[in-house]
Amino acid sequence: MDFSEEWKSVFPIGSVFGAPRLLSSPSSKAILGPLFFNPKPQTLTQLFNSPSICPPLLNPPSGLSLSRFLSTSTTLDSPIPLSTASSIASLFGPQLHDNAASLLAHNRLQFLRCPHDNAVIIFFSTGCNHDQVGFLLLSVKERSLQVVGDPKGGVLTAKKCLNQRIVKILVNPVADSVYFDGNDSCSSNVVGYLLVYTMSSVHWFSVKISEISERPVLVYVGCKIFKSCSIVDACWSPHLLEESMVLLENGSLFLFDLKSDSSDIYFRGTMLKVSWEDSGNSENRKWLGCHFSWHPRVLIVAGSDAVFLVDWRHDGFKVTCLANIDMFGVYAPIEKERFLVFSKAVSDNFHFVLASDHILALCDVRKPLMPILQWAHGLDKPCYVDVFRLSQLRSNSRKSTHEWATASGFGIILGSFWNCEFSLFCYGPPLPAHKGSIASEISKISKSSYSWDLPSDLLLSGNKCRCGSCLVREEFLKDALPEWIDWQQKKDIVLGFGILSNDLSSLLFESDEFGGFTLIRLMSSGKLESQRYYASWDLVRKLEAAHRDQLLCFGDNLLYSLEDEEYKFPRRFKYLKLDYLSAYINGNISQVLDSNMTKPCKGSQQRESFSIDFHEILCEKLKICGFSQFRTSPAISVVFNDINLPTSVHEVALRSIWASLPMELLQLAFSSYSEFLEVLLDKKVVSLEFLVVPDLPQLPPFFLRNPSSRSSRWSHKVPHSNALVGPVLPLPILITLHELQNGCPNSQDEEIGGFSPEVELSNRCSEVMQVAREMAMPDSTVEPDDEDAVSLANDRDNIWVDSEKPKSFFLHCPVAVHCSTEVHRESNCVHKDGRFGFLISKVHEKESIHNNEVENVGQELFDDLCPIQLKFDAAAMDFSSQELKAYNLLKRHFSKWQEEFKPFRGFYSRFQKQDK
Known part of the structure; x- marks a missing residue:
């Protein structure tokens, strides 16, 4: 048996008992220290509150897709089965729906540390269509965070409106105080750069601090518009700060250099001539993202089924497969497994993390097709992953007992903003061995990684009670909502977050026993909050405030609303004289009309x-x-x-x-x-x-x-x-x-x-x-408590003077308003009066129903669906072959439902008697 380090990495933590890469014994925990993080009570602070920092999601998500519209259930009495509805929807290709889960796939907050100042700038999308960059300045003063916005108390915004919804904002800090500002000149107040991309365009900004107002200012540098394909991802180069990469939906890569493209506001970029033909490219592959690796000309590109290393240091482009979906073996359903999200690790430029539907993997570009560490994450469709140093998560600690673990460990945060589920996966090197031992010498050569304890839940909202009663109550509240309403519309969820740097956090809070971190989060209610989290040996399951107040009911948040303040216009009440309406209600309308008509008209002006x-x-x-x-x-x-x-x-x-x-x-x-x-x-x-x-x-x-x-x-x-x-x-x-x-x-x-x-x-x-x-047949005249329908085709009175042929009618009482007996008449009838309960309908002419020789390709093809004549208030149109195919499929299932639906059979039998 192979007992090498590679052999140990085959078994994911959480999928096998006694995983060889897991350090969870009591002795190891004493060295690693506490790895659970709980929100600290009495530290929740609201920094800012305005819907402008959290604009609503336009076109809220709807479960009524084409297949969902055709069939709302799979019960036996449903006219159209779900499988049939799905097959009909597939005839018309993919349906474009505004999926809110995809809109919340990225972190909506990005942080830029201001050098030489105790402040940080947070960026987010704003505007009625998320098409404008907004930002706020957070500065530490007197052990509290102060928010600096515009003079009117709102958020600062970029002057440039992008006219498209912003997908993601990327920050590139400037380490040097003097750097390129995008206009081929130097400026001492440039603190960083922004890359903002929409579905079809990329925009670059430089971030400056105004010397007059001491507020941050965004200066527009340039843009690139892609007309043939949409954008999937973009990234800044950590080696050359003026360079960035853009990945398109078709796999094309574009390299941009702000310094070389600064002569014109419209950037051209350089397209990398990368060929994916030999990389096993499948038609179902969906590109996820890109990151620079350990060299400025080495790139990591991830797709839904594989991850590749693109190397163009020499002539040509060399493509190497780093990971594929097959490497997870028996621990994931390979036929359905897909990579969902990936990110580069902060440890070095060689490591990256990759998450699929079931597995989270830590990989190394130097070891293709061999993950160095794996977890079974147990999350539903994660869309966000990032890696943090444990020293950032356990900062400001009073004890130095676990200093080695804090300095050498890492934490992976994986989850979904839409599902409100996040987990923390801690990992690091193996436990230190005694100096001079064989294990100590081996550790200097082998750079293996181990999972430090099992993954733990990370409650980013900070106000959720995790006791059993609250969890069950929340699930019941979700089930009680109508199926076309997502529970996220009723609950305050986290849309974005960031962790303050250690130096700023130490200015806000006293040191904790084992350390912690300060979280800044953006809520769907439009609140910007800060809260302190502390490291603990166990997770706190019951939060008294949240247990008492938060989960008693779901309320409406601002995820789909733009109402940000009270009604600010003056209220004026109008009093109308409704004397005729009052007379009609009181039954004396004729008296009021007669008296008003006899009154003389006042005034000289009269209507001609x-x-x-x-x-x-x-x-x-x-x-x-x-x-x-x-x-x-x-x-x-x-x-x-x-x-x-x-x-x-x-x-x-x-x-x-x-x-x-x-x-x-x-x-x-x-x-x-x-x-x-x-x-x-x-x-x-x-x-x-x-x-x-x-x-x-x-x-x-x-x-x-x-x-x-x-x-x-x-x-x-x-x-x-x-x-x-x-x-x-x-x-x-x-x-x-x-x-x-x-x-x-x-x-x-x-x-x-x-x-x-x-x-x-x-x-x-x-x-x-x-x-x-009187027009009904002698044996079909009914009272309200008799049969469902009668025929009116027997024209015994010469009443139809303008038609050569008698019209055909039904006098029909629907089942919903039909009372079968006198006993149930008062309790079950919707309308006790026959003038509301009976419907008169015109039916087809006989030749229009039975004429099957003419091929109908317009609105007339709906005539044989039911005996009632249908009349459309629409322009004439012809149906294509795809639409006819879908119509025939619908018609077969609808006819089958008609045959099995008893009330309709009784109704249709009356029509057949008359037709004979």
Whole structure:
């Protein structure tokens, strides 16, 4: 058996019992010291609070993808199975969705230490579309962090707006006080550089400290726009500070030199002619990122299935495979395993860390295809990884017992901002051996690494109780949310963080027993917080404050909201005189109308009557809407001819009333904006607002109308529109006016107060129901507690005067409102009145249903999906072969569901009887 160090690295920590690379014995822990980190109570400090430092994620994530839209469940009664919906979605290629998890894949806070000053600059994206660089200056004064922003109390921002959402910000500190400033000159106040990239562009800034205001200032240096391919990653060179590398989605690499490209604001860069053909490039490979290695001309490039070393120190480009997905062996499902994220280690330029779905590996460029250390991380889709020195995590310690471990150890933070899960993996060299021993001599030659204890949870939010009760309560709250709402929308999560340097942290807090670190974090609620973490032998499971308050309920955070302050405009209350509405509610609308009509008009200005030209235009528009048909046929026949979609008896009655009104009343009900009087409100003239009457011929109430496209005041930019709008008067007012005009013949009493619009509408509903029942077949006339549907095709009355062939109709009571017995009538019925519970529908003509000889490629192919006639208010269109293929697949499953759905079978059987 091979007992070499390489043999030991084959077994991941956490996947095998007694992993040979794990140091977790009591004797080793006494040397390594505490490796758990807990938030220190009473150290949480809010530094800044504004949504401007955490702009909302536009287009919040939706679970309703194309396949999710087609099928919302996989139950047996679902019309479309999930597998079928997925196959249909695959016909149309990948669906572009704004995935919030991908937007939170990167750390949103970047730190730049100001030399010769106790301050640090933090950078983040800001703006309504994350398209602007924002920053704040944090300085230590009197043992506290002071935030310096703009003079108005907001954040400092770069003047340059990038016009695209920022994906990532990279900081490059300047060690020397004098360095290149991007304009071929030297400046003594340049403290660093920024590389900011969006999906298709890269931008460079220089960071200066203003000598006047002593605030940081961003100076735009240049940019590069990629039009053919999107950007995956970018990095600064640690060897030559003016150089940076950009990786594109297709694997192309571009090297940029700020000094050579400074003559023009638009950089060109140098494309590296790297060929990936011999690297086993697969079509499913997704590029992850790039980092410079130990030489300025040696680069590490990572993909979803392999990591490569690109060397161009000599002529040509040499590509070497450093890691692939197969090297994890039996400890990960190779067929589904993918690399998700990688980063370079801080120990030297040879080591890098790589995380897949299940394994976290520490690798060395000098040992290709052989990880030097592996863990089974147990995290769900990690998207962030970084390496820190243990001396940074255990700084400011009062005890020097574990000084060797603090100086030589490292910590890997791996996790996901979207899932709010982070773990700390500590590692370092083997335990020191006694001087002069064989083990001591071997350790000088072998540079192996060991895992120091098992991984531990790292609670970056600092305010979560990890006791069993709180964890269970949180999971129940997540499950209680609707499935289209992510729980991240309801909880304050960490969007970015940074660790203060040891010298700044020592100025803020007293030394701890075993040391600790100061964390600066950005929350989704718009808060910038600082908190001290301390090293401990055990994790604290129960935090009293969080256990008592934090997890009692989920609240809304600012992840998808832009409301950053209270309503700042003056509140003014408007009082409207709604005397007609009050009269209608109290049942005396006719009395109020009659008294107001008999009152003399006050004032000298009176509205002129309609002109002859406008009268002709209005009549023509009303004829298009169908109001002219009732002049040659009874109103009820016009209404039945106008039925296209399933319509309730109540709506049919309303249409019949509209069709019976005379033209002079319709002129009051409909008009154009040019004929409206403007209203005086708060000593200002305000224009009225109404909805436009649709172009399709139809009687009111209109179905799915578009809003009017106009402003609150007419101008030369928004001229008067001649569109027909209305109704501008409610139907009860028009009915009452019509009754008053005719002398109230339908009033119950001789007095005017005896007429009621509600009674008139009820009588008209009874008339419509009576006509519908008289047209039904003798054996199919039903009451509300009988069968589901009846046929209205038996035209025994010569009522259809404008059609050579009788129309076909259904009188249908949906199952949801159908009461089978008198016992359940009061408790289960949605509508106790038949005028709302019964729907009248027009069906297809026989030849349109059974004619299968003509190939339908337009909207008519939907006609055979159900017996009810479908009418689309859309332009004619033809469907492509892909869409026809998806339609046929949907149709097969929909037909199968129709056959198995009992209420529909009963409904369709009525139609088949009539069809015969």
